[in-house]
Amino acid sequence: MVIHMPCTEKVKVKTPGGRELELVPVKVWQLNPRGRKGVKIGLFQDPGTGRYFRTRVPEEYPLCS
DNA sequence: GCGATCTT
DNA sequence: AAGATCGC
Numbered sequence: 001m002v003i004h005m006p007c008t009e010k011v012k013v014k015t016p017g018g019r020e021l022e023l024v025p026v027k028v029w030q031l032n033p034r035g036r037k038g039v040k041i042g043l044f045q046d047p048g049t050g051r052y053f054r055t056r057v058p059e060e061y062p063l064c065s
Numbered sequence: 066g067c068g069a070t071c072t073t
Numbered sequence: 074a075a076g077a078t079c080g081c
Contacts, residue, residue: 026071031078033067039079043071052072054078 007064015046016053023047027065028057 010022025042032038042057 029069031068031070033081036067036081038068038081041069041078043078054070054072056079 005062005064009061011042011044011057011061013042013044013055015044015048016051017046017048019048021047025057025061025064026052028061028063029065030063 007025007028010024013021013023015021023044025044027043028040030038031041040057040059040061040063041054042061043052043054045052
């Protein structure tokens with residue numbers, strides 16, 4: 001059973017176009033190689049272009065979708 | 066290169 | 074199927 005916590009909190013992100021925006025991620029997951037720490041990755045949509053992009057989110061940001 | 070995930 | 078994400 002999979003519980004999806006909705007993504008609500010905004011994140012300060014750098015868009016591919018180089019703009020600093022506060023966006024709510026579409027989804028956040030953990031990306032961890034075995035035995036290592038890894039990072040949290042967020043999937044975002046650039047409101048200007050409509051294109052999706054991924055970027056690191058802070059460790060304290062909750063997993064969500 | 067590894068890791069998950071989704072868009073392209 | 075590849076690319077892109079970050080840090081180790």
